[in-house]
Amino acid sequence: MFPELTKLGPLAVSPLGFGTLSISPLQSSLAAEQGAELLCYAWDKGINFWDTAEIYENYPVLRAAVRRLQGLPVIASKTYAYTAEQAAAAVDKARRELGIDCLDIMLLHEQTAQTLPGHREALDWLATAREKGVIRAVGVSTHSVACVLAAADYPEIDVIHPLYNMEGVGIHDGSCEDMATAIAAAKAKGKGIYAMKVLGGGTLYRHAQAAINHVRSQPWFDCAVIGMSTTAEIDCNVALFQGHAPDARTLLQVQGRRRFLHRADWCQGCGNCVQACGQGALGLEQGQVQVRHELCVLCGYCSRHCELMCLKII
Ligand code: SF4
Ligand code: SF4
Numbered sequence: 001m002f003p004e005l006t007k008l009g010p011l012a013v014s015p016l017g018f019g020t021l022s023i024s025p026l027q028s029s030l031a032a033e034q035g036a037e038l039l040c041y042a043w044d045k046g047i048n049f050w051d052t053a054e055i056y057e058n059y060p061v062l063r064a065a066v067r068r069l070q071g072l073p074v075i076a077s078k079t080y081a082y083t084a085e086q087a088a089a090a091v092d093k094a095r096r097e098l099g100i101d102c103l104d105i106m107l108l109h110e111q112t113a114q115t116l117p118g119h120r121e122a123l124d125w126l127a128t129a130r131e132k133g134v135i136r137a138v139g140v141s142t143h144s145v146a147c148v149l150a151a152a153d154y155p156e157i158d159v160i161h162p163l164y165n166m167e168g169v170g171i172h173d174g175s176c177e178d179m180a181t182a183i184a185a186a187k188a189k190g191k192g193i194y195a196m197k198v199l200g201g202g203t204l205y206r207h208a209q210a211a212i213n214h215v216r217s218q219p220w221f222d223c224a225v226i227g228m229s230t231t232a233e234i235d236c237n238v239a240l241f242q243g244h245a246p247d248a249r250t251l252l253q254v255q256g257r258r259r260f261l262h263r264a265d266w267c268q269g270c271g272n273c274v275q276a277c278g279q280g281a282l283g284l285e286q287g288q289v290q291v292r293h294e295l296c297v298l299c300g301y302c303s304r305h306c307e308l309m310c311l312k313i314i
Pocket of ligand 2: 261276277278279280281282291295296297298299300301302303
């Protein structure tokens, strides 16, 4: 358990949140009961915050877990809505399919400084929904330094969910230091911060302790969400977020788990990653990259060259 919850905007969350992309059809595709069991296990370990998104298509998994819990978790979801109607439909769908009256956080998904103004109507609707108590907080998720800086100036936004890790893997427009500076500026303007991809989409898993210690030591740190798909990963990350080493057996289980490079469906076939792979493990076929797993050494270099974060070690 965590000794205390931390403040994320108007909410109280555990410093480690559960990134549920890992148990969605986009990644490990766990059956609803299996995924729910994992979320309940994490809850028992003190993780009270779940991060999802409309496109993860895993609301039924979260709903199954909510039904089994004694208390209510804090749930954040994300939408690409840009009109008021789309925002209303996204919030309605989340509440209905999650089986909850009030959604804790709705974020505008994958924003940049350029796209954010185009979502004005959706943002205004979300701010009004917050006033009516339909949601508790409004946020944005982003891989961009410029977007963090832009979002910091929107009074409607309570929470920012930026990509951040010690090597800057996946940041579109700057280094780890640039992102840390932007996040600190946003935090100074009162925004709650929960970091994503602190393990670089799996590429830093061999350095998990250093990566987690790095993010926890940031002065702006409120919380980070990590995708997990086994109980050993939960135990390991809970220990690391509590500031101590996991026990040897758990570490062995996590490090001994068979991992592979997963390429997401939204690959655009640009080929940047193919050039970056010195092992010849990537090739383009039918407009998308294909992984030759027998050649892949899981170094994670390719994922640093994919702006769309299509490549993850899972
Ligand atoms: S860099 Fe990303 S989008 Fe481009 S081919 Fe590779 S996986 Fe696909
Ligand atoms: S993880 Fe490393 S070896 Fe595997 S495809 Fe990417 S660059 Fe190549």
